[in-house]
Amino acid sequence: MRVAVASGKGGTGKTTVATSLALAWGECSFLDCDVEGPNAHLLLHPEIERSAEVTVPVPRLREEDCTYCGACADFCRSHALAVVPGKWMIFDQLCHACGGCTLVCPTRAIYEVDRRIGEVRFGHAGAIRFVQGELDAGEAHPIPVIEDVLKQAGDQGDVIIDSPPGTNCSMVEVAKEADIVLLVTEPTPFGLHDLTLAVEALKAINRPAAILVNRADWGAGEVHQYAAREAIPVVLEIPHLLAVAKGYARSRPLIESAPELRQHLLDLRAALVRTIRERAA
Template sequence: MIVAVASGKGGTGKTTVATSLALACEGSVRLLDCDVEEPNAGLLLNPHLTIAETVELPVPLFSRDLCTQCGKCVEVCAFNALALAGKELLVFPNLCHGCGSCFYFCQNNALTEDRRRIGLVQQGWAGKIAFSRGLLDVGEALALPVIQEVKKNIGDEEHTVIDSPPGTSCPVIAAVRGADFCVVVTEPTPFGLHDLDAVTALLQTLGIPHGVVINRYDLGDERVDAFCREKGIPVLMRIPFDRRIARSIGRGRPLVAELPEWRERFRQLWRDVERMMWDARNCSTQR
């Protein structure tokens, strides 16, 4: 079973929930940290990393001798990574998405493939947890290829937990796509509610069953609960504002390790998620 943990808003406690789920899992489990711009699951799990692989994109190299300045490569580039300036073809590597269209349409083979590093994928173990994370290089904007490389590490484990990026943009879609269920972590604030609305609408569009965990539920108002009731979204768990929880996270200690009473609560969360996943599948097969 693949469970993604998402949040429209950053700072809601998404990684706390993702790592707690992985630690509370009773079967074999892999955690994928797909928040490649700021991967911090390792701060709580302290994994022993044994494998590191670079993530590269193909970018064009221009041969002045072979180019006829036909402009076809510029025309087909959807990302404005190429421009003709007289007899010179200008290549902007940071805009290139590595789609390969320019190579395909160049009739004179004036473009050859170079490789540009954009990030890194690391693998290892955090106790019983198989751990993988992506790291986007500083200054790079293309998180998507790094996330896709991280997700290639989904293996034979019984369960996979995906720590997704915050927001609702393309990296989030890449992270949650293919998940059997998505746990959405939110907080009872106006910003939390606004982004909860956005991310649940995205999950509805993608057809991914989902439920909500409300973090620091006792600091805000009832609008998040009212929203979930109105939309028919189950509230799976409520985590209070507790100084002991804040202290454990501040020390880099996972919630379920520092406060053992939470381990059984997250095991129950696993059971609830599995039940709702099968309910959703049964409903879809009956249609």
């Protein structure tokens, strides 16, 4: 089973939940796809064994073959190319690596080179196979790094994916590869608002969802009312615990700071499997 742990906004406890799910379930794969700010390693403390660069193809010019006709710039919807008389310019960080400019160039003056945008790290945290992506500082396009992390999911055993927060393309890219998305929210007006955005995004790609309410003792039931209207199960509630906050500040995972939650996280697996089956039926 592939479980993406996501949230409509940052700060709900998404990574805290995802890492402790992995620790409670034991032998599994953990993919940290929050590549613009990966921090699962702070709670899982993996031994990193190797890393690999993530690159994307970007265009370069053979000036002797270029007629400066501008066909490449006209084609480029991301405005990564500019052509003026006698001058060809490429803005690497705007390039989406589609390769279209190489195809439309009438003189085949454009070729591609690989440009690094991030890296993927591989290791283990006990029985947990750990894979983490990180986008290099200043880079604008996280999707290629996320794709390289997701390629490591494999077909065997449970896979827990720490999704990027929010409802942007990065979150959708992760959700598409999951069997179910566990949405971590908090019972606040902002939490409920962004939960609704996440649910609508999952509807658009036809992915089943379940809800985990963190700091559940804060609210007045609005999240549960919304979940009931949408027929989305609330599979776990975690109260606001000072011990968890103190533990997080010391890089201690949730189930170490609040060991009474371990069995609840173990039982969560069965609840997620049941939700997948009910949705399929």
